[in-house]
Amino acid sequence: MLDITGLSHRYDDGHQAVDDIELSVEGGELVSIVGPSGCGKSTLLRCVAGLQRPSAGRITVGGRAVEGAVPPNLAVVFQDYTRSLFPWLTVRDNVALPLRRHGLGRAERRARAAKALAQVGLDGTGSRYPWQLSGGMQQRVALARALAYRPSLLLMDEPFGSVDAQTREDLEDLLLAVRGGPAGEGGPAGEGGPAGEGGTAKRPPGRMTILLVTHDIDESVYVGDRVVVLTGAPGRVHSDLRVDLPAPRDRVATRGLPEFVRLRAEVGRAVRRP
């Protein structure tokens, strides 16, 4: 689904953000990326999103090279929802706007937006403005916007870094709930063509592939199928750990499992060791 080979990026000011990153992500996987701050996590994400052309290396999404152009069927959730949501649009219009890319009519866009808002538990808020909602609700709007787009690859850049701890746990569970059916059932939504085309529109979409950048070690293990730890600047892949925790994850029970505790400690050690 996503293949990164030899990815390096050096900014114009000479700062080497990432260095020779190799990473392969299967369709339907949720991969957490952790690392010390300044390790180039966000640069990696921006390169995958086609927002930043890397100095070297190759990225393919669904077999297609990214090469500085935004891949189709990709959505990004940014950390700072106050900046990423458009304050001049209502919640509904914020969610519906990207759907113009799918060439959908106004009624269809609105229907999809309403459905996505219901998915994240925000029915009835469509006619409000983002700034009339709490922080956690705003980030759920941003998530709904990504869901409505039905991406095959969802990139999240510290998506829950700006909300309080309780809301953060709620949003982690919400993400796990909305990522789609279990792995192996169906493929990534709409791979190889516009999402929601033809008969697939009615069926629940297959599990999304998700790349989630976080600095929270606990979160990386709790939501991830895999945790990729990057070294400090310049970022390289330090370790790649499979998370074998039973689904569905439970915020209390899962965190009590010996395997969770072991993984969290291992990721913690990996992050702290340069």
Place this chain on the structure above:
Amino acid sequence: MTGPARAGAGPGPEPRAPARALLRPGALVSRRWGRALLGALGAGGAVLVLELLARGGAVDDDALPPATSVLARAAGMAVDDGFLGHLGTTVSAWLGGLALAVALAVPAGLLLGSLPWLDRAGLAVVELARPVPSVALIPLAILVFAEPVRVERSLVCYAALWPILLNTLYGLRDVDPVAKETLRAFGFGAPAVLVRVSLPSAGPFVLTGVRIAASVGLIVAVSAELRAGGDSGLGVYLLQTQSGGGRPDLMVAGAVWAGALGTAANAVLVGAGRLAFPHSARAAAGRGG
């Protein structure tokens, strides 16, 4: 605006943001009424002082007629077809020049603001042309256009261009890069980002530019009429009240009308801004409190 926010507060399980306390209609309305009351007191006080100065003989009646008689004259002029003709000429030249300036400056600002190399070259021209006072160009405009209405409109347009252009440029510079990247990440190209993010985001700035341009434009319109003459316009009317001994009461009443025009334009533009950009109106209300 605040109505739906309160009515639809039900489903959200999360606590409401503290910022929304500012949006309680009660708080806003009472503050607005308080402000209006103070404003009315101030205006009434000023009228009273002017009235007393004139009636008490502190100022010569011929130089400054009593405020009440000026206001009575101004009110009478509202039904005076001759005066309304003058007023109409000024309003049409003023608004025409302003509209032309918006039509030129906003696209120019978008172009300059989205092409960095053009921005640098363009700003140099702007910085050279902007300090030239529009009234200094009146003789040139008379020479070029001859017809008074065109002289007036072109000068208003020239004066109004700069505040609108500069505010558009500053507004575009202020657009949040994250907002632009959000749309880019959904696969939207540069033109779509310009129209759907940059323009609405810069909108409140552009509108502020138009407000400044409106007041500058009115000054220029009346100045041009005073100098270029013609047979109609507020400035022409003022010149006429000067002749034959002069009628200071009509003169000041004409000036009152000019002031009313400026105030009305400002109020309309502020109201339009509140409707079009509720998010920035909210920011303004927050700052006020």
